[in-house]
Amino acid sequence: MDNGLVTGDGTKVLTVQEYDKFIQFIPEKKQPQKTYRPAFELNVITGLRYIELQRLHDNPGWYHKERNQIILPPDAQKKVKQKLVKRTIDKLPSTFPYLFKAFLEAPRPPDRSSWNRNLSRWSAKAGIEPKVGPKTPRKTIESWMLKCGIPEIEIYGRAGHDPVTSLKHYQSLSFTDYEMRDIRKRLLEWGILRK
Numbered sequence: 001m002d003n004g005l006v007t008g009d010g011t012k013v014l015t016v017q018e019y020d021k022f023i024q025f026i027p028e029k030k031q032p033q034k035t036y037r038p039a040f041e042l043n044v045i046t047g048l049r050y051i052e053l054q055r056l057h058d059n060p061g062w063y064h065k066e067r068n069q070i071i072l073p074p075d076a077q078k079k080v081k082q083k084l085v086k087r088t089i090d091k092l093p094s095t096f097p098y099l100f101k102a103f104l105e106a107p108r109p110p111d112r113s114s115w116n117r118n119l120s121r122w123s124a125k126a127g128i129e130p131k132v133g134p135k136t137p138r139k140t141i142e143s144w145m146l147k148c149g150i151p152e153i154e155i156y157g158r159a160g161h162d163p164v165t166s167l168k169h170y171q172s173l174s175f176t177d178y179e180m181r182d183i184r185k186r187l188l189e190w191g192i193l194r195k
Contacts, residue, residue, distance in 0.1 A: 004018070004128070004129060004130060005143075005173055005174075005175070006130060007139050007143070007173065009135075010130075011133060011135045011136060011139045012128075012130050012131065012132055012133060012136045012139075013136065013139050013140050013143045013173060014044075014128075014132070014136060014140045015175065015179045015182065015183075016179065016182035016183055016185075016186050017179075017182065018126075018128055019044065019140065019186075021126050021127075021128070022040075022122060022123070022126045022128055022132060023037055023040060023041060024126070025122045025125040025126040026040055026118075026122055034106070034107065035106055036106060036107070036109065036110075036118065037106075038099055038102040038103040038105075038106050039053060039057075039103055039106060039109045040137065041099060042099055042100065042103045043137035043138070044137040044140055044141055045092065045093065045096070045099070045141065045190055045192075046070060046089050046092070046141075047089070047137065047138045047141040047142055047158060047159050048070075048089070048137075048138065049077060049138060049160075050109070050112060050115065050134045050135075051077065052072060052076050052077055053109050054108060054109045055076050056070065056072075056076070056103075057103065057104065057108045057109060058108070059076075060100075060104055062076065063100055065097050065100075067090070068090070068092050068094070068096055068097070069088055069089065069090045069092065070088070070089040070090075070092070071086055071087070071088050071089075072086060072087045072088075072089070072160075073086050074086060077160065087157070087158070087160045088157070088158075089158055090158075091158075091190075091191050091192045092190070092191060093189065093190045093191050094191060112134060115134055116133065116134055119131065119132045119133060119134065119136070120132075138159070141192075142155055142159055143173050144183045144186070144187060145158075145187065145192060145193075147173065147175055147180065147183065148180075148183060148184055148187055148193055150192070150193065
């Protein structure tokens with residue numbers, strides 16, 4: 001049985017096909033305000049840590065619509081090892097304002113254990129193994145960017161990583177030619193990769 005793509009720390013990394021399949025199994029409620037789909041989509045596109053995703057929901061002013069950027073202040077993460085004064089997440093899709101609006105109208109992302117249970121349930125329904133975890137969105141976008149040749153320094157800055165340790169988990173990942181074509185296409189659509 002194929003165990004799929006996992007990083008050196010055991011985190012599941014999605015292909016574009018798995019990503020598209022997975023989001024179809026995040027329930028769409030009759031009232032759009034009740035779904036977590038925008039939270040998951042936004043999490044993958046931005047590569048935010050889960051705690052940052054929750055805090056972004058509480059602090060919508062961190063998103064600057066006129067620049068189509070998220071500027072995270074130091075207290076967004078409150079990580080002990082955090083060295084950056086602030087972090088900018090840019091190269092967001094032109095449709096990001098609509099996704100951000102849907103994210104804010106939906107419920108706040110739940111506590112980590114509830115989110116993990118949701119991800120587990122949706123993974124099972126989508127037939128994705130190993131299951132999607134809270135680190136999957138972040139690791140997925142970082143691996144896609146790295147494999148498409150985006151300079152590591154750009155990935156470090158966007159992700160808020162320490163350059164010494166940040167990308168070692170992705171070295172063993174190997175996407176097929178078909179998967180790489182899909183990844184390039186998706187990163188172009190999202191505005192992360194430029195022609």
